[in-house]
Amino acid sequence: MEKQYVTNNGMEIFHYPGNHLHSFCVSLYFKAGSLYETEAENGITHFLEHVVIRNINFLMGGKLYGHLDRLGLMFNACTYKEFVQFELTGARDHIREAMDVLVKVFEPICLPAAEIKIERNRIKAEIREEDEKNSLGFFTGNIVWEGTSLARSITGQSTRLDKMGKAVLQQAHSRLLSPANGFFYVTGHAREEDLAYLKQTVERYGSGSGSDLVPRSNFAPLPRSFFRRNGRVAVKKSKDTVVRFSFDIDTRKYSQAAYMLLYDILFDCENSKIHQALSEQSGYIYSFDPGLEQYSNIGNLYFQYEVQPARLLGSTEMVMKLFYDLKQGIRDELDYVKPAYIDNVELILDHASNLNWAQAYEGHILEKGSRDPKERKREYEAVSPEEITALAREVFTCKNLVVTVKGKKSKKLEQDLENIVRKLDEE
Template sequence: MINKHICENGARIVHEKMPYVRSVAIGIWVKAGSAYEKEGEWGLSHFIEHMLFKGTPTRSAKMIAEQFDRMGGDINAYTSKELTCYTTTVLDNHANEAIDILADMFFNSLFDENEMKKEKTVILDEIASVEDTPDDDVDERLWAAMYPDHPIGRSIGGIKETIETFDKKMINDYMKEHYRPENIVISVAGNYNETLIDCVIKHFGTFTVLESERAQEQSPPIFQGKSISKMKDIEQAHICLAYPGLKLKDHRLHDLILLDSIIGGTMSSRLFQEIREERGLAYSVYSYYSSYLSTGSFVIYGGTSPEHLDEMVSMMDAIINNVVMNGISARELSNAKEQLKGSFLLGLESSESRMHRNGNNELILQEHKTMDEVVALIDNVKIEDVIVMAREIFNSERAVSVIAPQVEECESRN
């Protein structure tokens, strides 16, 4: 059972008891991501995430790491387009100590100038590592092709020109605007007791933030079918084809998820079976969907030798056209449903997965469907629903991102 407590300052706490485990997972969820950054702030959400690990008046960065090591736990964080999350998973007897450290990091980080200088170098190396990984880089560039005129199309990590300008004032101004109680959820799952929830309320339930000049609400992102190509001295050609998807709150989302499973989300999918297994055109070929509050996308990826690129893309188009023209089979839909239900239910057997699900649902959706309700939504999808979804998506314009040794022939694909 998921319990919810709204603190007097508006911060929300969601917690789920799992008495059969020995762990406790804790996450601080903040509605602050790259999609909310203004001009000159590109990468600032991600930079703040890094800097919260760099020390407080009572704990150095090394002390923070050592304290979690001594607890036998781990601490991590990530930034996405619409949120930032700080998480830890520890043994149940260390849960109160863990939340004390997280709160210290969250409220008392120093943002020391020397530490910021070092971390800027680390982040620039992180960005370079993405550029050195073509299957990641081609996906990163795809968002610029889909949404070239909106912050959601920018890299979460930012760019060198903006990262080098970040200072303590920019951090404080950004946190004053976004790290507000109403934008924060603390999610707890595992074998905890009520003293832990009291501790969370003590740390997060009364803090306030001075009013700041709030940013004007952004206009929604508009999908554009652009093409982006990059020539790189590599062995394979990498391509992403992207179509407009669904927003996170769209009631048809499970239609899309099942379509993804049938098209390229599993080893029995059409893309995998026809392109890899039947023709041997690619080692890695798949589809995936991304859904956010403001927009969504459906993406098909393939990596192959340059001489097979045209053939692989032709096969992708043939598979898409076949689904649009001829639909899907009852067996495909049944298999996709069982796979999705199994993935969903098996994925919730750890305290960490429950914490992530509950935190994300509270911060973004403000609702918590039971597992039985989610399974019912999956079971209720009909063949016609998936076919209608396929025709809606694949009859739209598409964006293309290519990284290859030669890109001249790929630039005009659309």
């Protein structure tokens, strides 16, 4: 069962005991990212993620990485649109050494300008190598999240990074990566005295200027055309042929369990409908990339795949029929996806890092998760075929759908795709 502690400087520490494990996971989460950034400061959270780790290394006299290796610790960090995570994992005997490293995230940035410049150049290289702006995902995001902060990239633009010097980073660090704007989550082997040690260590730091932030609720801004897509088709000129289907969703209307089970029916098991239809039974594709971008109010369910140009229309017809058929009712589909959440519900307790992510993200970022495996099991058991059918009818309509394509651009292709997409709403 999840436990909660609150430090004297206002920071929450959540703990899910797992003393049967030999490992631990200590993570630090902050509500920050492009969701909360203005256009001028876009990318600053991701920049801070990098700079903070370099700052820790600087404070340790350049010995951070050797220190981690000697103790067998793994230090990872990642920035998302709505939060940033710092994570340390390792053997249970070294949990306090890991905590000593992780709390240094709160230390003021004291890097010389030359060190900040190196990190800025590394991020510019990351932006260049990933070439996100030429991706179908970025093209789609500018349509789905048009006019909102969510249309912007996590990494920002190279030209804006040049304007983020030491003073700007110090101010953002004090405001965003402060005890008042974050929380710890501890899983795996951690004793009560280890939690007391972490609490005492965190209390050495003030609350930071994050205490002045308006409470961050993970609510996404509503784009003007959300739920009014009319089966929009948009094509980006390219030598490759990649197609993406994106559906607007209201994340408040159904349970988290219902959304996850629908996702799995479509995408996430060997018997998933997309895998069977487009790969196993037709050979049109080998793989595909699905996703569920969720916020507290709205979200986006999507998937994309690369296909031969001659099979683009045929595969799109197949996908539309699949969605249409789901709206007519499901039969035994839940029998194939529920076991992962019911029979296997306690398996996550064997993996400190996975449990940490699930409890922290679903429970305290998205605020839709269960606090205990037994509660989670009951939530998934309660989902009925009728609820999944109702959800499919709610989601899979032209008013929610945007179809984007990278390929040979022509008016005929757009018209052909629009004609296929309209079949989704046929009675």
